[in-house]
Amino acid sequence: MSKTILILPGDGIGPEIVTEAVKVLAALRDDFGLAIEFDEALVGGAAIDATGGPLPDATLDLARQADAILLGAVGGPKWEPLDISIRPEKGLLGLRSELNLFANLRPAILYPQLAGASSLKADLVAGLDIMIVRELTGGIYFGQPRGIRELDSGERQGFNTLVYSESEIDRIARVAFDIARKRGSRVCSVDKANVLETTELWREVVTAIGADFPDVELTHMYVDNAAMQLVKWPKQFDVMVTTNMFGDILSDCAAMLTGSIGMLPSASLDDRGKGMYEPIHGSAPDIAGTGTANPLATILSVAMMLRYSLDEAAMAERIESAVDRVLDNGLRTADIMSDGMTEVSCDAMGDAVVSALS
Numbered sequence: 001m002s003k004t005i006l007i008l009p010g011d012g013i014g015p016e017i018v019t020e021a022v023k024v025l026a027a028l029r030d031d032f033g034l035a036i037e038f039d040e041a042l043v044g045g046a047a048i049d050a051t052g053g054p055l056p057d058a059t060l061d062l063a064r065q066a067d068a069i070l071l072g073a074v075g076g077p078k079w080e081p082l083d084i085s086i087r088p089e090k091g092l093l094g095l096r097s098e099l100n101l102f103a104n105l106r107p108a109i110l111y112p113q114l115a116g117a118s119s120l121k122a123d124l125v126a127g128l129d130i131m132i133v134r135e136l137t138g139g140i141y142f143g144q145p146r147g148i149r150e151l152d153s154g155e156r157q158g159f160n161t162l163v164y165s166e167s168e169i170d171r172i173a174r175v176a177f178d179i180a181r182k183r184g185s186r187v188c189s190v191d192k193a194n195v196l197e198t199t200e201l202w203r204e205v206v207t208a209i210g211a212d213f214p215d216v217e218l219t220h221m222y223v224d225n226a227a228m229q230l231v232k233w234p235k236q237f238d239v240m241v242t243t244n245m246f247g248d249i250l251s252d253c254a255a256m257l258t259g260s261i262g263m264l265p266s267a268s269l270d271d272r273g274k275g276m277y278e279p280i281h282g283s284a285p286d287i288a289g290t291g292t293a294n295p296l297a298t299i300l301s302v303a304m305m306l307r308y309s310l311d312e313a314a315m316a317e318r319i320e321s322a323v324d325r326v327l328d329n330g331l332r333t334a335d336i337m338s339d340g341m342t343e344v345s346c347d348a349m350g351d352a353v354v355s356a357l358s
């Protein structure tokens with residue numbers, strides 16, 4: 001039976017990069033027998049312009065029905081003046097929370113062809129392969145109460161709440177340990193247990209779950225130190241598991257170690273493996289429409305989709321090898337361009353990956 005993939009192009013470079021990723025999926029369907037169908041819907045600023053809100057009911061319905069979701073990116077300066085409660089980002093956060101996509105996997109892998117693009121010395125990043133497991137539907141992003149209130153003095157005060165229940169920590173910890181078993185068997189849990197009670201509990205629960213995984217080595221690190229260690233000696237990490245906000249910050253940092261944020265995919269999964277797949281970069285409004293965006297993170301997100309939601313590991317490998325071959329052939333979008341390489345557009349990069357599939 002064919003699987004339905006919901007395409008959510010979003011804003012900025014979103015539609016451009018998603019077009020290339022859909023080309024790759026369509027080629028797998030037409031030439032390699034992948035049984036899929038596409039649906040498409042609006043999210044983010046595009047949805048605000050068309051319907052008044054960032055996550056229309058029609059989009060949410062299609063997202064619930066789909067077997068997997070591919071998202072480009074949301075947001076842009078045009079919608080920044082809007083109230084925070086109806087900005088494009090709320091579309092993304094709403095999808096994560098409504099679909100219960102609590103496990104966000106953000107691999108930071110260095111392609112040897114791009115070692116020179118890292119801001120760190122090549123020997124510090126050669127062979128880098130970190131998996132950040134970020135909790136995605138809880139913590140300070142969603143905790144209540146939240147808002148901006150007026151104090152008796154007349155001064156305004158902003159407030160957000162960092163909350164995690166034991167079950168939320170338990171389930172994300174198990175995801176991290178399971179993944180570690182398939183890789184280097186090491187988990188580093190990142191918290192701020194020296195200051196925040198919520199993450200004191202986080203550390204306690206992760207430690208308890210760790211007892212069920214005696215074959216996986218568990219360490220703990222405070223988030224400030226983790227940020228420092230990521231730029232000092234990133235190869236010490238295998239799997240990192242952390243809260244929603246710490247994961248947001250550390251994953252951008254880890255991404256940059258690999259040379260370009262334009263290369264990194266992500267998966268956001270529920271407890272049955274249904275997922276939303278997106279590049280970890282944003283909508284890059286400054287380059288939207290110029291044809292210079294790098295579609296590889298989105299194309300690699302499709303590979304993650306095939307592996308984690310569609311049970312098509314061989315197809316995923318086909319995409320990953322194709323990307324590898326295209327880089328070997330010297331093709332580069334502007335963000336990863338270096339001396340002696342051939343600069344190509346977003347569209348040409350997508351075509352090159354499609355050709356390299358066979």
Ligand code: IPM
Binds near residue numbers: 089092093248280
């Ligand atoms: C990310 C992004 C989002 C986040 C924004 C766009 C809401 O930065 O996916 O990392 O903060 O989670």
Ligand code: MG
Binds near residue numbers: 248249252
């Ligand atoms: Mg982020």
